[in-house]
Amino acid sequence: MIVFTDLDGTLLDHDSYSHAAALPALNKLRALQVPVVLASSKTAAEIAVLRHELDFDHVPAIVENGAGVLPAGTEAPQQSTDYTKLRTALARLPIDLRSGYQGFGDWGDEGVAHHTGLPMEQAKLATQRQFSEPGLWTGPEHLKQEFLDALAQSGIAAREGGRFLTLSFGGTKAAQMGAILAQYETPFSVALGDAPNDVEMLETADLGVVIANPHRAPLPQLAQETQGKILRTELAGPSGWNQAMLEIIAQRHLEERIPTNG
Known part of the structure; x- marks a missing residue:
């Protein structure tokens, strides 16, 4: 078996970011040598720390909402120019569209700490982005689609997560699953998540688990629920x-x- 899991609101508590309540299951999975693939909008720098804490350094992780992968045994983030290109595309938008979106690159370390509730040291890791830009649309609702359409012309896609609207040049958690499954000779796969950006991952796995999150509207019923998948x-x-x-x-x-x- 192999497990793919979202982090915030799923394996990690929405408010405290603690995984303590999941320790009994995590300990059994480690004892069974079941790979647990962390799949999150978090950066490679953030996930590398958590992956080490959970003792799954030997397992690859899906970072920045599927826009990249942190290979097994790797501590340092891989090099990428995507983030610079993304921020440049944002800067070129008409001011009425650009001013409606604030991302991690606009907030800086202190702003990220404020908006996420992360301690400052973790917020600094969250700003070490390579592939994507999480943020909030605070502009007029009637301009939001125009904002998204303008970014699409630059090849930038947007995905709604549990907290933020995340921009990237593509890639999803589900798309990264195939290559990782192949590394492990395609065992029975379980995926767990709580947000819209987890749906494809849940549907790709042999068994998906929607984790309750009282802080957001529940996911609508998914087609495979009626089949027990x-x-x-x-x-x-x-x-x-x-x-x-x-x-x-x-x-x-x-x-x-x-x-x-014994």
């Missing part, structure tokens, strides 16, 4: 993640494979 949790965040993964481990009788001492 996508489940929903009642508990939110890492508590829901933990419950779902423990149930999946039990249903697939994986605990029998956990080595015992």
Whole structure:
């Protein structure tokens, strides 16, 4: 088995960013040597720290909402010119469109800390972007589509996440899954997420789990739910993640494979 998981609002608590409630399931997955692929809008710099903390350095991670990958065993972010090109395209927009969007590059470290609730050290990692720009549309609603259409002319796509509207030159979590699955000879895949930008990942996996998030409107019913290929949790965040993964481990009788001492 292999697990693909969103972070904020899924494996990490929406407010505290803690994964403590998911530790029982995480410990069992490590004991079973099940790869856990972190898939988030977070930067490679952010995910490298968390991946090490979770002891999954040996597993690749999907970064910046699928716009890039942090290879297994890699600590430093890979080089990319996408972010500079993206910010340049933003700067070239008409002022009435540009002024309606504020991203991480506009806020700086302190602004990112304010808007995300991250401690300053983590906020600094969040601004080390390579491929994408998360932010908020605060302009008139009738101009939002014009803003998105103007960016599309430069090849920039926008995706709604649990917190931010993220801009990039393409790439999705689901699109990165195929190559990673191939590395592991395509085992049974589980994906967990809570936001619209997780839907494709949930639908691509053999089993998807929608994690409850009381801080945002619930995802509409997905087509594969009626087939039992996508489940929903009642508990939110890492508590829901933990419950779902423990149930999946039990249903697939994986605990029998956990080595015992003596």
